[in-house]
Amino acid sequence: MKHVGLNVAADPLCTFAYTGVNGGMVFISADDPGLHSSQNEQDNRFYAKFAKITMLEPSDSQECKDMMKAAFEISETYDTPVMMRMTTRVCHSKSLVEYGEPLPQKKKEYVRNRAKFDPVPAMAKGMHTEVEKRWKTLCAFAETSGLTQEEWNGGEIGIVSAGAAYQYAKEVFGDGASYLKLGLTCPLPIERIRAFGDKVKTLYVIEELEPYIEEQLRAAGIACVGKSRIPVEGELNPDIVRKALLGQETPTFQYDKSIIPIRPPMLCAGCPHVGFFYELAKQKDVVMIGDIGCYALSGNPPLNAKDFALCMGSGFSMAHGAAKICEKFGDSHKIVGVVGDSTFFHTGMNSLLEAVYNNSNVVLVVVDNRITGMTGHQENPGSGHRLNGEAAFPADIEGVARAFGVKDIHKVNPMVLSESREALKAALAFQGPSLIITRYPCALKKYSKEDFEEFGCDRTPYAVDEDACIGCRLCLRLGCPAISFDKGGKKAVIDRVTCVGCGVCSQVCPKNAIGKVGV
Amino acid sequence: MSGVKNVILCGVGGQGTILASRILSICLIEAGYDVKMSEIHGMSQRGGNVTTQVRYGEKVYSPIIGKGSADVLVAFEKLEALRNLSDVRTDGGTVIINDFAIQSLLTLQGAMEYPDDAAERVRALVKDTKVIDATGLATDLGNPKAANIVLLGATVKALGLESLDWDYALEQCVKPEFLEMNKLAFKAGLEA
Numbered sequence: 185m186k187h188v189g190l191n192v193a194a195d196p197l198c199t200f201a202y203t204g205v206n207g208g209m210v211f212i213s214a215d216d217p218g219l220h221s222s223q224n225e226q227d228n229r230f231y232a233k234f235a236k237i238t239m240l241e242p243s244d245s246q247e248c249k250d251m252m253k254a255a256f257e258i259s260e261t262y263d264t265p266v267m268m269r270m271t272t273r274v275c276h277s278k279s280l281v282e283y284g285e286p287l288p289q290k291k292k293e294y295v296r297n298r299a300k301f302d303p304v305p306a307m308a309k310g311m312h313t314e315v316e317k318r319w320k321t322l323c324a325f326a327e328t329s330g331l332t333q334e335e336w337n338g339g340e341i342g343i344v345s346a347g348a349a350y351q352y353a354k355e356v357f358g359d360g361a362s363y364l365k366l367g368l369t370c371p372l373p374i375e376r377i378r379a380f381g382d383k384v385k386t387l388y389v390i391e392e393l394e395p396y397i398e399e400q401l402r403a404a405g406i407a408c409v410g411k412s413r414i415p416v417e418g419e420l421n422p423d424i425v426r427k428a429l430l431g432q433e434t435p436t437f438q439y440d441k442s443i444i445p446i447r448p449p450m451l452c453a454g455c456p457h458v459g460f461f462y463e464l465a466k467q468k469d470v471v472m473i474g475d476i477g478c479y480a481l482s483g484n485p486p487l488n489a490k491d492f493a494l495c496m497g498s499g500f501s502m503a504h505g506a507a508k509i510c511e512k513f514g515d516s517h518k519i520v521g522v523v524g525d526s527t528f529f530h531t532g533m534n535s536l537l538e539a540v541y542n543n544s545n546v547v548l549v550v551v552d553n554r555i556t557g558m559t560g561h562q563e564n565p566g567s568g569h570r571l572n573g574e575a576a577f578p579a580d581i582e583g584v585a586r587a588f589g590v591k592d593i594h595k596v597n598p599m600v601l602s603e604s605r606e607a608l609k610a611a612l613a614f615q616g617p618s619l620i621i622t623r624y625p626c627a628l629k630k631y632s633k634e635d636f637e638e639f640g641c642d643r644t645p646y647a648v649d650e651d652a653c654i655g656c657r658l659c660l661r662l663g664c665p666a667i668s669f670d671k672g673g674k675k676a677v678i679d680r681v682t683c684v685g686c687g688v689c690s691q692v693c694p695k696n697a698i699g700k701v702g703v
Numbered sequence: 704m705s706g707v708k709n710v711i712l713c714g715v716g717g718q719g720t721i722l723a724s725r726i727l728s729i730c731l732i733e734a735g736y737d738v739k740m741s742e743i744h745g746m747s748q749r750g751g752n753v754t755t756q757v758r759y760g761e762k763v764y765s766p767i768i769g770k771g772s773a774d775v776l777v778a779f780e781k782l783e784a785l786r787n788l789s790d791v792r793t794d795g796g797t798v799i800i801n802d803f804a805i806q807s808l809l810t811l812q813g814a815m816e817y818p819d820d821a822a823e824r825v826r827a828l829v830k831d832t833k834v835i836d837a838t839g840l841a842t843d844l845g846n847p848k849a850a851n852i853v854l855l856g857a858t859v860k861a862l863g864l865e866s867l868d869w870d871y872a873l874e875q876c877v878k879p880e881f882l883e884m885n886k887l888a889f890k891a892g893l894e895a
Contacts, residue, residue, distance in 0.1 A: 220743065244739070244766070277741035277766035280732060348766070355765035423769020434771035436789040437828045443818050444786050445809040447715065449751040486812060660812055665750055668811040 187215045187228045188495065194231065197265065201235040202311035203301050204263035204318075207292045208256040214270040217392045218419030223476070223495065225417065227393040232267045232370035236319050239267045239370035240331065241347040245279040251367060253284070254331060262322060269369070271392060273348040273419065323371045331367030332376055338362060342384030344377055344397060344408070348420070353390045355422040356430065361388075372397065374404050381406050388429060392420050451481050453666040454627035454643075454684035456598045457551050461489035462662055462692070463604040464520065467612065471517050473506060475499030475532075477524040478558045479551055486661045490522070497531035499523035500548055504539040507546035518612050520547045526556035526564040528581060537588045540617045547611045547618045550581050551598070553626040554635065561629060568634060585619045598622040601691045627684055644700050645683035646690055648676050652697035659689040659698065707760030708862065709768045712854075713787045714779025715805045716753050719851030722876060723777075724755040726855060730864075730872035731759045741766040750808065752783055777858050779837075779851060780805045781821040788825055797861050798829045801837040801854055833857065835895040841888055846881075849888040856892020865893065 185193065190213045200209075213231070216222040232239035240255050242248040248270070255266040299307050326332075341361040345353045346369050353363065364380040366372070381387040381401075389398045389410035398410035413428045414420070426432050451458050461482040464472060474480055474493040483490030494502060503521025510517050523532040528550045539546055556562040563569040568578035585593055592614045594607035604622065611618035625635045635641055645666075655674035659667050666682035667689060669675075678689070680701065690698040710727070714720045721742055728740045736759040743754045756767055768790070776791045777799045778784030784800045791798060800822045810817040818824065826832040837853035852873075859865060869889060877885045 273741065273766060276743070277739055278728065279739045279763070279766065280737065351765045421767050421769045422765050423772075426769070434769060435793045436771040437791065437793060439785075439788065439824065439828060441786075443816075444782065445807045445815040445817065447750060447752045447807040448809075450808050452750075657813075663808060663812070665808070665811065668806060669813050671813065 185211070185213060186222065187213060187226050188223065189213070190228055190231055191226075192496075194235075197231070197237075198235045199303050199308075200265050201237050202303055202308055202315055204314070205259055205265055206263075206301075208259040210252065210255040210259055210266045210268055212268045212270060214272065214275050215393065216272045218272065220272050220276075220419075225393060227396060228267075229269055229369060229396040230394070232269070233396075235265075236315050237265045237267060237370070238262070238322055238368065239269050240367055241269045241369045242274060242367070243347050243350045243365075244274065245277070245281050247367070248274065249281050249283075251331070254367075258325075262318060262325070264318060264322065267370070269347070271348050271419075319371065323374075326368050326371045326373040327375050329368050329373065332373050333363075333365045333367070334380060335363040335365065339384045340386070342380055342387045343390055344380070344387065344401070345390040346397070347392065349390045349392050349425075352420055352422045352425045353388075356426045366397070369397065372400050374400065374406075377401060378404065378406050381408065390414060390420075390425060390429075448484060449481060450484070450663055450665055451478060451487075452627045453664050453682045454686040456553050456622065456624035456626065456686070457482065458487070458662050458664065459601050459686075459688040459691075460549075460551060460596070460598040460604045460622050461487045462688070463601055463608060465489040467518070467520075467608055469517055470520050470612070471506065472520045472522060473499055473503045475521075475523040475527050476558075477527055479522060479524060480558075482522075484663070486663045496527060497523075497535060499527065500532045500535035500539065503546050503548060504535055504542070504544045507539070507544045508542070511545055518547065519545075520549060520612075522549045522551060524557070525550060525552040525554065525566045525581065526562075528552075529565045529579060533584060533588075536585065536590070536619070540585075540588045540590050544617050545615060547608070547614075547620065549620045549622065552581060552621055552623045553629070554623070555626050555629050557626045557628070561626070569632075581621050582619075590617055590619045592616065592618040594618070594620045596620060596622045598624050599686055599688060601688060627686070643685045644702070645680045645685050646678055646687060646698050647680065647701045648678055649697045649699065650675050652695050653693075654695055654697075656694065658692050658694060662689055662692060664689060707758055707763055708775075709773045710757045710759075710775045710777065710858065710862070711754060711768075711773040711787060711790050712757070712777045712779065712858075713752065713754045713783040714801075714851075715783065716751055718753070718779040718805075719848060720753050720755050720779055723851040723855045723858075724757050726852075726869075726872045726876045727757050727858065728759075729875050730867050730869055731757075733871065734864075734867050737761060737763045739763045739766040743767075752786065754787065775799065775858060775861050777854055779803070779854060781834075782807075782818065784825050785818065785821040788828065791829060795831070796829060797831040798825050798833070799854065799857050799861060800825060800832065800834045801850060802834050803836075803838040803850070833861070833895075835892075837892065837895070840891045840895065844884055844887050844891065846884060849881075849885055852877075852885045852888040853892040853895065856889040857895050858892075859889075860893050 213228045240251045242251045259266045344364045346366040387408040389408045395411040474490040499521045507519040565579040596603045596607045653675045666679045712720045731738045738759045741756045773790045775797045809815040822834045837850040841849040
């Protein structure tokens, strides 16, 4: 899971450390220094220390494979969950890997053992004692583990590092420094680091994000240089390390960058969310609280529909909270919360129940695009197929809502703007919780037989009638990648290759100047 | 790190930069180099820019390089050449540009002008700049999407790696029905 996923899994993790694992258990947690595609830059290494479990940090593809085997061995030997801590750079880079021979999987029989596996308080006290005992054993193991490797190149500079940061250190210092490369970073092999530090004049700790290693060295009285020079924020690279520790900068071309337009990610041509957000943004006094997924982009211009979001689930949970505060203080804002179909099943349902049971005056919306869009089209409980492609009974969002007690439910084809408009009008006027479900497949989805049957999915492109277009630019407010404006001719232009024929722009046009090609 | 070559391929999501990088990497691995390839592509399928880095040599440590270190920058879209120009080494870097423009939301909306002279601006700074109509060449061969393979051919020429087994690398990465066309696209890039 990614870093923020472990926040959700932290509850089982911390007690799982108490029970131990019986067989072997390794989980992968990937941090995102640089926020390439995330909402924060939290450093999950602290979770390992917090839960008192073991953590390994691979620095390239080969180590990812090799350390996975080591991680299972540690997990089975010491009866501990093991965290494999990755970062975006290790996940999104490829390097050569030599395979080994796979080992056979063995079943370990279940044996009833409440003292070990049932953490009611009386039992959990004993489990905590076991955790502390195990921690001491793991600390001793860390000191002798082959996962720590020393490369000696003289005593001038010593570098302690792990993960991708180690590769950056090697790139910058080459043979000009000695290294203590850590593979096992929880618990840290403190005495080995101390001995290494004693042999060098200057000890650098090169790590991405927080001073996780550095703080522990300082607490153990080991002098080192780290975050006073190396940034806490963002992803490191060899340049940053070189500049921070050696004060050297690589010359670069200097030129006017102000003329370079950024490429903000945008909702796709034909995205079924666009029309709904276009109508939502036109509503007065609405605060829209969003969630994670493609529709996170709905806050950007020109749609400007979303006000804020927080995390997975925030679309419904924060909307409920905000609606209650508005009610308490007589605030006239109308609160709209938006989640996607996958998010609804994952985290939205709890908060829907919360809002309904507490009679929140809120409009909750599920933008159902029949698939998990943003992460690459994984099936979800509403899509009617399992991850392996097998057919399954598609969970019914409306059915869930009715079971929870939602009375005001509106089902909308978001490709027809008037449907979204009418549903929003009725839901915003309704006192109490309303649910709007928009339903149309993602523009990038490989349509299923059911999709064709239900939606037709006609993709004939649209074109602008130049004689009828008055250059009012209303269609540009959709932010569709297929629509541009010809400044010379003062007309809107639709790129036929990009257009997928959703027809939303033709409904926005006040002059009926947009129509299907060949119709 | 001496002896390591750094190649950056940049473009817009959907242009096939990652596939081109994979083919390049596979061929280099077959030729016995240590290779590291890295992708930077946050929300690229939604119209964002994409960068991949391929580093090869006897021994490669970091999967990414910093500014001013690319031996060859290959831009699948000309504005992206300008955006990533500070990655190129000031002493002897090469830039290959596809003479092709993809608008950004800002230029579509008229909030900013697309700099049509992007390639000229690059050439003014980098002597070894080569502008080729990769999309046009690929279109002539029957599929504009094969522009990525045309650009790969041009990259291979710039790196002096023509003698490696590119047919094999293409066969590993390209569907059989597109193989012949892609081989032609590669050749067009070598000769461009």
